[in-house]
Amino acid sequence: MFELKEFIAAQSLDQADELLHRDKKNVILGGLLWMRMGTRQFNTGIDLSGLGLHRITDLGDHIEIGAMTPLRQLEISRLLADNFGPVLRDAVCHIVGVQFRNLATVGGSVFSRFSFSDVITALLVLDTRVHLFRGGQIPLADFLETSPGRDILVKLTIPKQDVDTAYVCQRKSAADFPILAAALARTGSAWKIAVGARPSRATLAPKTAGLLSETPDKTQIDAAGNEILRELTFGGNGQGSREYREHLARVLVKRGIQKICS
Amino acid sequence: MQLKNFSISCKINGRTYEENIAPDRTLIEFLRGLGFLSVKQGCDTSNCGLCTVWLDGTPVLSCSMLAARANGRAITTIEGVQEEATAFAGFMAAQGADQCGFCSPGLVMNILAMERELDDPTPEDIKHYLAGNLCRCTGYASQMRAIEAYLAAKTAKTAAATTAAPAAPAEGGA
Numbered sequence: 200m201f202e203l204k205e206f207i208a209a210q211s212l213d214q215a216d217e218l219l220h221r222d223k224k225n226v227i228l229g230g231l232l233w234m235r236m237g238t239r240q241f242n243t244g245i246d247l248s249g250l251g252l253h254r255i256t257d258l259g260d261h262i263e264i265g266a267m268t269p270l271r272q273l274e275i276s277r278l279l280a281d282n283f284g285p286v287l288r289d290a291v292c293h294i295v296g297v298q299f300r301n302l303a304t305v306g307g308s309v310f311s312r313f314s315f316s317d318v319i320t321a322l323l324v325l326d327t328r329v330h331l332f333r334g335g336q337i338p339l340a341d342f343l344e345t346s347p348g349r350d351i352l353v354k355l356t357i358p359k360q361d362v363d364t365a366y367v368c369q370r371k372s373a374a375d376f377p378i379l380a381a382a383l384a385r386t387g388s389a390w391k392i393a394v395g396a397r398p399s400r401a402t403l404a405p406k407t408a409g410l411l412s413e414t415p416d417k418t419q420i421d422a423a424g425n426e427i428l429r430e431l432t433f434g435g436n437g438q439g440s441r442e443y444r445e446h447l448a449r450v451l452v453k454r455g456i457q458k459i460c461s
Numbered sequence: 462m463q464l465k466n467f468s469i470s471c472k473i474n475g476r477t478y479e480e481n482i483a484p485d486r487t488l489i490e491f492l493r494g495l496g497f498l499s500v501k502q503g504c505d506t507s508n509c510g511l512c513t514v515w516l517d518g519t520p521v522l523s524c525s526m527l528a529a530r531a532n533g534r535a536i537t538t539i540e541g542v543q544e545e546a547t548a549f550a551g552f553m554a555a556q557g558a559d560q561c562g563f564c565s566p567g568l569v570m571n572i573l574a575m576e577r578e579l580d581d582p583t584p585e586d587i588k589h590y591l592a593g594n595l596c597r598c599t600g601y602a603s604q605m606r607a608i609e610a611y612l613a614a615k616t617a618k619t620a621a622a623t624t625a626a627p628a629a630p631a632e633g634g635a
């Protein structure tokens with residue numbers, strides 16, 4: 200467990216920002232699930248719980264997800280399911296357990312830029328934008344290229360879209376980390392495919408997606424399954440070898456396409 | 462930097478507690494320190510679910526939450542839902558689903574939360590909701606039987622109560 204010298208429930212984002220930059224050993228507290236496995240000694244833990252950032256809000260042409268929204272809400276929110284289909288639900292529903300997902304936050308998940316992240320893989324196919332207190336708003340894909348700096352992730356926004364989605368993954372057991380994960384989205388005839396846990400960070404595969412028509416036939420689906428191996432790189436780690444991941448990538452991409460078309 | 466304690470006021474099982482605590486005290490340390498020894502810790506990786514309590518009615522891992530965050534909120538442990546927990550324990554005993562029993566308080570808290578959150582859960586829904594509750598003794602089959610029997614008995618009871626109320630069936634039949 201990490202150590203804290205002080206706990207402050209921030210009264211405003213300005214105060215949280217001021218505290219964060221006052222001392223290098225001050226830290227933003229997310230859901231703490233990841234942080235608690237570390238043993239670092241921090242000075243002030245900055246709590247954002249009281250700032251109304253735990254909500255999912257319909258803002259007309261887009262939906263806003265506050266940084267402190269628990270992952271469980273991505274799973275059960277009607278608003279998200281109605282607008283973006285099953286992709287967010289199916290991405291988070293395997294993460295450890297209900298009690299865990301009631302604590303782990305969207306902000307902590309995105310800010311950490313984990314390469315195994317189901318959450319990031321799914322958000323990538325929805326044109327998600329990340330809103331940082333200092334850094335302003337940037338597309339999630341660009342955010343992932345930056346290294347974790349000292350800023351506050353305030354919220355995400357996702358434009359409403361007429362989209363069909365699917366999430367597919369392979370895990371050793373139901374609640375384990377993904378060995379490989381793929382998110383897919385289709386808007387009209389335009390497809391988006393993201394593959395995560397390769398084991399490097401999730402990324403979009405526009406070339407593969409470009410091979411697909413609105414209702415792809417078997418030849419197109421097979422071509423996409425082959426192209427994903429040329430377009431993205433795969434590697435091995437304790438969870439699975441490169442060869443196994445390449446095999447999975449081909450299968451999961453095809454399965455995802457079929458899921459959306461069925 | 463000097464250590465600064467945090468003063469917290471929260472309700473536990475309906476009773477208000479005001480305490481001065483270390484800023485990095487976890488909720489489970491706080492609860493056990495107050496004598497709520499039903500709350501168990503079975504892992505260091507937020508994986509086992511043994512430490513499950515309710516925060517404003519929502520099941521959470523008390524090992525993974527700072528007690529400071531319980532300020533102004535309501536915590537429920539199994540001591541706060543004794544009657545339901547005892548009723549459920551009967552179904553567990555009937556299936557031989559209690560072995561060492563170490564996982565039971567956390568499991569019961571999550572089952573009772575599930576019962577409040579889900580309508581008519583299928584066996585798949587139940588498994589999904591309870592995936593974060595590990596048990597090293599039973600292999601889960603006996604627990605599943607106990608849970609299904611418990612839910613079925615509850616449904617039967619509710620159905621009996623609603624049908625009995627409007628018109629009692631005529632005795633003897635046609």
Ligand SMILES: Cc1cc2nc3c(=O)[nH]c(=O)nc-3n(C[C@H](O)[C@H](O)[C@H](O)COP(=O)(O)OP(=O)(O)OC[C@H]3O[C@@H](n4cnc5c(N)ncnc54)[C@H](O)[C@@H]3O)c2cc1C
Binds near residue numbers: 233267304308
């Ligand atoms: C045992 C275990 C298994 C897991 N399995 C999976 C899995 O299968 N799939 C998956 O996708 N994820 C998995 N995760 C990751 C998990 O879902 C969360 O992404 C992770 O715990 C981080 O979220 P948190 O809210 O707990 O953040 P914390 O642990 O509180 O914070 C993580 C980091 O982000 C910073 N931070 C938090 N919030 C903000 C903010 N708003 N602004 C700026 N910085 C912030 C913190 O300072 C810290 O450095 C797992 C984690 C654990 C511990």
Ligand code: FES
Binds near residue numbers: 506511525
């Ligand atoms: S003690 Fe294992 S999840 Fe909390």
Ligand code: FES
Binds near residue numbers: 558560565597
């Ligand atoms: S009965 Fe022993 S851990 Fe579940």
